[in-house]
Amino acid sequence: MLEIKGLTAGIDGKPILHGIDLVVPDGEVHAIMGPNGSGKSTLSYVLAGRDGYAVTGGTATFDGHDLLAMAPEQRAVAGVFLAFQYPVELPGVGNANFLRTALNALRRARGEAELDAMQFLKLARAEAKRLSMPEDMLKRNVNVGFSGGEKKRNEVLQMAILRPRLAILDETDSGLDIDALRIVADGVNALRGPTTSALVITHYQRLLDHIVPDRVHVLAGGRIIRSGGPELAHELEAGGYAAVVADAA
Amino acid sequence: MSALAHPRGAGPAWLREGAEAFLSRYAGLRARLPGDALRREAGAAAFRAHGLPGVRDEAWHYTSLRAFAETRFAEPLTPVADCGALMARLPAIAAPRLVFVDGRFRDDLSVVPGQVAVRVGGPAYGALARPEGEPLVALNTMLAEDGATIEVAAGAAGGTLLLASLGTGGPAERPAAFHPRHAVRLAAGASLTLIEVAIGNGAYLHNPVLEISLGAGARLEHLRLQDESHAAFHLSTLYADIAEAATYDSFALVLGGRLSRLDVHARLGGPRATAHLNAAQVLGGSQHGDFTTVVRHDAASCASRQTVKNVLTGRAHGVFQGKIEVARDAQKTDGYQMSQALLLSPDAEINCKPQLEIFADDVKCSHGATVGELDAEQIFYLRSRGIGESTARAMLVRAFLAEALDPISDDAGRAALEAAVEDWWRRQAA
Numbered sequence: 001m002l003e004i005k006g007l008t009a010g011i012d013g014k015p016i017l018h019g020i021d022l023v024v025p026d027g028e029v030h031a032i033m034g035p036n037g038s039g040k041s042t043l044s045y046v047l048a049g050r051d052g053y054a055v056t057g058g059t060a061t062f063d064g065h066d067l068l069a070m071a072p073e074q075r076a077v078a079g080v081f082l083a084f085q086y087p088v089e090l091p092g093v094g095n096a097n098f099l100r101t102a103l104n105a106l107r108r109a110r111g112e113a114e115l116d117a118m119q120f121l122k123l124a125r126a127e128a129k130r131l132s133m134p135e136d137m138l139k140r141n142v143n144v145g146f147s148g149g150e151k152k153r154n155e156v157l158q159m160a161i162l163r164p165r166l167a168i169l170d171e172t173d174s175g176l177d178i179d180a181l182r183i184v185a186d187g188v189n190a191l192r193g194p195t196t197s198a199l200v201i202t203h204y205q206r207l208l209d210h211i212v213p214d215r216v217h218v219l220a221g222g223r224i225i226r227s228g229g230p231e232l233a234h235e236l237e238a239g240g241y242a243a244v245v246a247d248a249a
Numbered sequence: 250m251s252a253l254a255h256p257r258g259a260g261p262a263w264l265r266e267g268a269e270a271f272l273s274r275y276a277g278l279r280a281r282l283p284g285d286a287l288r289r290e291a292g293a294a295a296f297r298a299h300g301l302p303g304v305r306d307e308a309w310h311y312t313s314l315r316a317f318a319e320t321r322f323a324e325p326l327t328p329v330a331d332c333g334a335l336m337a338r339l340p341a342i343a344a345p346r347l348v349f350v351d352g353r354f355r356d357d358l359s360v361v362p363g364q365v366a367v368r369v370g371g372p373a374y375g376a377l378a379r380p381e382g383e384p385l386v387a388l389n390t391m392l393a394e395d396g397a398t399i400e401v402a403a404g405a406a407g408g409t410l411l412l413a414s415l416g417t418g419g420p421a422e423r424p425a426a427f428h429p430r431h432a433v434r435l436a437a438g439a440s441l442t443l444i445e446v447a448i449g450n451g452a453y454l455h456n457p458v459l460e461i462s463l464g465a466g467a468r469l470e471h472l473r474l475q476d477e478s479h480a481a482f483h484l485s486t487l488y489a490d491i492a493e494a495a496t497y498d499s500f501a502l503v504l505g506g507r508l509s510r511l512d513v514h515a516r517l518g519g520p521r522a523t524a525h526l527n528a529a530q531v532l533g534g535s536q537h538g539d540f541t542t543v544v545r546h547d548a549a550s551c552a553s554r555q556t557v558k559n560v561l562t563g564r565a566h567g568v569f570q571g572k573i574e575v576a577r578d579a580q581k582t583d584g585y586q587m588s589q590a591l592l593l594s595p596d597a598e599i600n601c602k603p604q605l606e607i608f609a610d611d612v613k614c615s616h617g618a619t620v621g622e623l624d625a626e627q628i629f630y631l632r633s634r635g636i637g638e639s640t641a642r643a644m645l646v647r648a649f650l651a652e653a654l655d656p657i658s659d660d661a662g663r664a665a666l667e668a669a670v671e672d673w674w675r676r677q678a679a
């Protein structure tokens with residue numbers, strides 16, 4: 001599904017990613033862990049197509065298509081979804097309207113019929129309920145005045161409604177209470193299937209107890225310095241990054 | 250010798266010549282113009298004395314009348330034009346309506362209200378306007394032909410009334426000029442929702458003056474839609490005199506006009522009176538839109554609120570000048586003024602000039618201004634969800650305007666303004 005080869009990228013002339021190689025096959029969940037500032041969010045933004053990052057080398061393909069050549073909205077249409085580490089507030093934009101516009105943009109681009117307001121509301125209410133989110137969050141402006149945890153849940157609600165094929169979760173577990181953590185994990189697990197994949201960026205082993213990854217990668221200094229099975233996350237939790245980083249050096 | 254004694258003597262020639270042209274129009278028309286001849290002559294005297302304002306006049310520093318002064322206007326033809334298409338553009342609001350075509354009342358297109366007394370057939374000169382201080386009010390006073398007096402009796406609920414101006418446009422080389430003069434009087438405890446709409450085709454000058462007096466405890470909700478032709482000049486002045494515990498709640502949406510200025514003079518004349526002078530200007534191309542307000546707090550414990558939003562694209566130029574004057578006795582004044590501008594193109598421009606003149610000591614007055622572009626982070630967030638860039642930008646502009654439109658309490662009026670914005674947006678995209 002996702003194939004990244006020798007990807008180097010930076011911002012404002014400052015190199016951040018120094019050659020990322022990563023393959024996420026169909027149906028697999030991969031976790032990325034790594035110290036603060038190692039380039040995890042940068043990688044997720046580059047994959048989602050945020051302006052301002054200069055890709056200086058390497059490739060990233062999605063189902064064989066050049067992901068880096070696509071506009072952000074084309075990537076979304078192809079099935080890429082990024083749950084932001086810091087979700088953006090949109091004053092004046094109602095959450096339900098936002099979600100419906102997004103879903104219908106995806107449906108239109110895929111040649112599917114758009115949902116009218118009633119159909120959409122029914123779907124959104126059902127998903128909100130499944131994620132134990134109060135219904136009034138649909139009526140409020142996108143992320144405005146949401147608590148940190150509510151913003152993260154709202155990312156998961158968007159994911160549940162848009163049903164991506166590749167979900168990139170950038171620290172969606174940070175700032176969540178224990179129940180919310182389970183809800184987020186349930187959200188990801190509900191999407192799991194033979195043709196959907198996820199890239200889960202996290203600092204904590206705890207999320208990976210709920211979303212058991214197929215592979216765990218350690219990103220440090222803009223490189224993946226180690227990859228392994230789920231047990232690698234336990235090792236990191238016990239020993240910290242220092243040992244792994246030292247090993248790799 | 251020149252008929253025009255410009256106080257500075259040596260204004261630019263085009264300014265003097267523009268004023269002369271209006272004066273000679275007046276000389277030709279005066280015998281035929283209806284209504285109070287003394288009042289009209291006083292207006293003409295003021296216009297003769299002051300002429301048209303130039304950018305050296307402080308109040309007109311950001312708005313040049315050059316294009317206007319260089320245009321030679323003619324009388325509107327007796328309206329024979331088919332107004333069907335323009336009528337169809339009026340908001341679909343089930344309410345009585347007073348329709349003026351090229352400044353003249355059109356009985357056949359109007360639906361006269363039941364709860365509200367209306368007189369037409371001549372300029373509705375009132376006591377509030379100050380031709381000697383406002384050159385465009387002097388111009389209106391000198392050349393006004395028609396207008397409506399709208400009155401609501403004490404304690405009566407006047408419902409909703411539509412006041413529409415249709416400009417049918419003349420030949421580009423001789424555009425029509427019309428100067429309607431309206432008055433709105435709400436007696437004590439009366440209420441009215443007045444929806445004022447100005448639309449048109451082609452080139453013309455619409456130079457209305459509206460004088461509003463609100464008795465004690467009266468309430469006027471005034472929604473204004475300036476959606477004139479993009480070849481038109483719209484130069485309007487409004488006076489509102491607000492008595493004790495009365496409320497003047499206004500929102501002006503400016504979408505049209507080549508050169509547009511809304512001048513608003515509101516006076517809070519009795520304790521606990523309230524004025525809301527909110528506006529949004531959404532301008533593109535080479536449009537120029539100026540929203541200028543003077544709020545005078547003459548009594549204690551009054552509140553004034555102004556939130557003015559500008560959305561500017563192309564080479565559009567927006568201006569907001571807001572002055573709050575607080576008289577010595579107007580203790581416990583609460584004045585608030587906020588200007589927010591969204592510049593959608595590098596060539597768009599905004600000028601914002603707040604002014605506070607406070608002579609009382611126990612007052613709360615604040616003002617602020619922001620200018621910005623659309624937020625790149627917000628655009629990316631929307632695009633990352635599959636929403637195309639132009640839709641994303643449109644959503645964020647709408648969101649910016651929604652903050653201004655949402656508080657409008659009259660549902661039908663708000664819907665009409667929202668529809669006008671959507672229309673503007675569609676025309677812009679086309």
Ligand SMILES: Nc1ncnc2c1ncn2[C@@H]1O[C@H](COP(=O)(O)OP(=O)(O)OP(=O)(O)O)[C@@H](O)[C@H]1O
Nearest residue numbers: 011012014016034035036037038039040041042043
């Ligand atoms: N706009 C920018 N200008 C300069 N440096 C930047 C910019 N954005 C990110 N960086 C730097 O790039 C590096 C990688 O940042 P990134 O956000 O990708 O780290 P991260 O691995 O996600 O960290 P965290 O675990 O704290 O979320 C950091 O050193 C950061 O300071």
Ligand SMILES: [Mg+2]
Nearest residue numbers: 040041042085
């Ligand atoms: Mg990060």
